[in-house]
Amino acid sequence: MAADAEGRTEDPTSKKLSDARSKGQIPRSRELSTMMVLVGGGLGFLLYGHYLATAMFGMLKNALTLEREDAFDISRMFVQMESALDAIAWPVLAINIVLLIFAVIGNIAIGGYNFSAKAMRPKFSKMNPITGFKRIFGIQGLVELVKSIAKVAVVVISAYVCFKMFYQELLHINVESMPGGLFKALEIMIWVFLILSASLIVITLIDVPYQIYNHNEQLKMTKQEVKDEHKNAEGDPLIKGKIRQAMFKASQRRMLQEVPKADVVVTNPTHFAVALKYDPLGTGAPMLVAKGVDEMAGHIRDIATAHEVPILTAPMLARAIYYTTEFEEEIPEKLFAAVAQVLAYVFALRDYKKGKVKKRPKQFRSSNLPIPPDMYY
Template sequence: MAADDQDRTEEPTAKKKSDARNKGQIPRSRELGTMMVLVGGGIGFLLWGHYVAGALFRMFQEGFILEREDAFDMSRMLVKLEDMMYEIMWPVLTVLIVLVVFAVIGNIAVGGYNFSTKAMQPKLSKMNPINGIKRIFGMQGLIELVKSIAKVAVVIGSAYMCFNLFYQELLHINIENMPSGLFKALEILIWVFLILSCSLIIITLIDVPYQLYNHNEQLKMTKQEVKDEHKNAEGDPQVKGRIRSAMFRAHQRRMLQEVPKADVVVTNPTHFAVALKYDPLGTGAPRLVAKGADEMAAHIRKIAEAHQVPILTAPLLARAIYYTTEFEEEIPEKLFAAVAQVLAYVFALRDYKKGKVKKRPKQFTPSKLPIPPDMQY
């Protein structure tokens, strides 16, 4: 296990973090949650404590006042109890709302909100007493012991500071009248509680970075795990290569099937070949129905010869179409004029061979085709 931990030198990937989050493995700081609840309670009592104290004072005052009629009528006692509960309910509810807000913030501040059903599933490994002993006497147990000792030391130091701070006021409480003396004691108590709670901020500032660091260390991966994850995410390179090869062959077969339907094949003459199709009655521009280089170009020429598709040699035009146009795409607008001349010659030659016209078209001159400089390859 130690050797395996030493091999985990790679930072966790996004997928590793996502999988861990789905399992409920997120960084959490119990010290932050505890501190926020205590500080929230102190702030709540500091802001609304006098309302709570006043409500308690009035509740006890009214509770000890008993009229003669109250002793003989149980319904009056219930009404008095209801009034007392209503008196104390709203001040206490206000403080509870503050406690809930601080508790939620403290628990989601580190790691964020996360709901995972997998984390709710029982795990037999957690019930294993041997694993429990390892946690107690292991590194994690030692760290928890150090934190507990530090918390005790910080709280004791803060309590000693509070004693020196409020010593004189505590000595004079007994000479104050009621209920001002009671309110003064409660105010001192709240301030002491708030100071002691805030002292835990020191522990929290140490615990939060440690929990983030420890969580990241637990998720670290070996180099082999990173490779395996990348392979699973991207797919096996050999399988992907075979798929790409099969798709490429299918694409080539489809293009070769379209060559007999082409109107003309323009060649380099040997390295490139592109087959064009144009519908004079349609609204679109001429389309590329097949293209290829070297061996694929030879196949296109061979099929074109077998099906008597005209083959013209125009190196600049062939390369321009090959590099700028994909299968079943229309040719670029900049090549319209050059392709129009080629198609015009092909259609005129076809009509001449069918006897529709008596005059043979002029000899095709590839060098005179208007190929823009930026389309020359």
């Protein structure tokens, strides 16, 4: 296949199909459209042809019946014309409505409804004789030739079947009285037309799947095109990485700005550092205002030291808070008791330094913190 030769082995993506649709490139079957129009016309004549034939017979009878006074009345011709048009208007309208419905269905049955201004623009490439010869003598031209031969064969066979079906009736039409013979002939013509039109269903059942397949083949993509499209849709991984890096640095700057407002910094003591803030008058739990590992943890400790924020060493608690809590989130409920002991020590130490209490709080020991086993990290 041409798609394989050019490396186009991947099915078209939804974006490729959408772009093609906006350009008017959708699967269409001319055989389906033609068949539906012919069948619709045949059904329209079958349903309303009798009324049309009766109206036309009456129109012809009135036109050939001439009274003596009508020969001297100039306006009589216009009255006859108006009467004839009124008689055939409704049958003709009904037949055209049926024809229109089938024509619309035939055009939107595959591919659906689509209006594209781009498809209406003139394409001078279609006027290129070389391109035209390629279409004629290419695979598409060969397919059209095979379809034409198949249509002729199907119609000829169907015509022979119709001849055998209506042979006896055709032989006896001449013995019927008028206008019965005329109506009978018209009925046979309509049935023959409908059967010949319906015979094209065989061609349509082959052409519709082929057109869908051919449309998909024409829109197939190379693996590189799929990657490029995905990159354009999702964004260049390199650019996305830089954006994430910039956002991470911005988040780090925000956290470092919050460290001076923290009540305590809990460390690992060197690899992890988390800064906590608690409002005793508020209703919320202690909140994480900064966290980091290694270099970031060092920055948090340095800023805390510069702004006299207490730094406590509690390795298990520092790791638990780091892995379970994000920036500006409240700590998990399972760590409330452990953090409460840390804050109680910090607040007691603060009151001692301010002279509010005379007794210095006992040395802080992280081994006594009640940290649940499932919070060990």
